Amino acid sequence: MNEPSLSSPPPLGTGGKLLRFALIGAILLFTVLAFGYVGGWLAPQRLTAQRLVNQLQTNAGVFPGYRRNHAKGVCVMGYFESNGQLQPYSSAQVFAPGRTPVVGRFAVPGGNPYAPDSSVPIRSMALRFNQANGQQWRTGMNSMPVFPVATPQAFFEQLQAQQPDPATGKPNPKNIAAFFAAHPEAAAFLAWVKTAKPSSSYATETYWSLNAFVLVDAQGEKHPVRWRMVSENGDATPGGANPDYLDADLAQRLTQGPQRWHLLFTLANPGDPTNDATKIWPSDRRDVDAGTLVLTATEPQQSGPCRDINYDPLILPNGIEASDDPLLPARSAAYATSYLRRTSEEARLPGTAHTQQEARQ
């Protein structure tokens, strides 16, 4: 019995040999090209997480070690006291009656950590809930009920429109007007922003999940929701001219006692859009008060426990799932890119902004 491999094959001619070498080369080349295409290097038109973050850096500059967006902020610590009322809708441990420790961060949108607090009328609250079972819930919320755009591509185009003009150092108002003219879905956001004022305190704001999520109950039933953190102390006042009043205000309020928010979940009716963060759901939707967020302490972000946390909104415990909102995976991917860049700068790895700036000095 002759193994086919053991019988000596007839010798190949030079032409046949070359043809076979070419075939091998073509297979290897195809593999490399496919890899380059999937990785985005050979698809320069495709929006990638890296290109999104590059645009954030182009608009705001690079501040080594800082987040690429919501760069200016402060750490907060406390706990979430669940009242158990959300348990029929979600099996997540955080919603069982009792306390879950929280490390959070308040911030101001934008990539410049030295921007004045009054530069934008929006504040953000990011939270990480550490469940006793080791699972985590991370969320990043903004003090506005809707987002200006519905898709990652539109967000990227908005950033491009807001890119500072090299001549003036400021965004060109014409580009911004043209962007919003081409994006009528921003109407609800634009209506909100007209009346919004930069508040003098993080503590008086309400923070919205922006994106829809899906709660999963113990029976596996799914319940599309949005949530918001509603301050118990809602008497917001506009901030003053001082560029850095928010951190001092928060520290001062915390010396007088913990600051509290109610976590309200809005249950969607069938047909409410879960894939469009530009649309407000009708106001008659049912709210469930899941419990109270109690913040007891604050620390600067340079040294506080929030510094090294990536508030990726897709780090979810069993019982909460992502919706079909296309912004969610883009947020997750872009946050991961920002986190890798700033931790690489912290580690002073070669090629990062830290070492490049040092080399120039």
Next chain:
Amino acid sequence: MTRSPTQFVLAARVLHWLMAAMIVAMLFIGVGMVASVSERHEWLLRIHKPLGMAILLLAVVRLAVRLRHAPPPLPDDLPAIQKLAALASHWLLYALMLIIPLVGWAMLSAGGYPVMLSESLRLPPIFPTNAIAFAMLRHAHAWLAILLLLTFLAHLGAALYHGLIRRDGVLSSMLWSWRK
């Protein structure tokens, strides 16, 4: 007689082709999910972690099979440098199959992430939370994956060279022989 001297044992061949598919898929999943901002980012990430752990477990089994059953010898007339390259690249492949998943696991641990293999299955951290270690491990994970891709390409090229040009039985030692 359960084993032909010109072929890898059946367990080695099954593991080889199963893991070949898993590892090549994994290289593309990894590079795709990191770049993607679409819904692919999320579902690729959901596959990436359990698939990585499956590769780690199978690599341990495979190493045991490899240590128990010596592979068929390379042809006598193969130049020594090629024999050395074959030996070195095989051990490099084994090492990478074991190290890359461990680095990924350590990287998520250092980043403070819960290492979730499914909605509810969580692995314990294997590294203390440390942002600087995260950055180093995250870069190591990517560079080792590029090294694995290059080693795979060399392996694929060499296998095709043996199968199409030398036709010396090396490629068929990892295949099934249909004629008995």
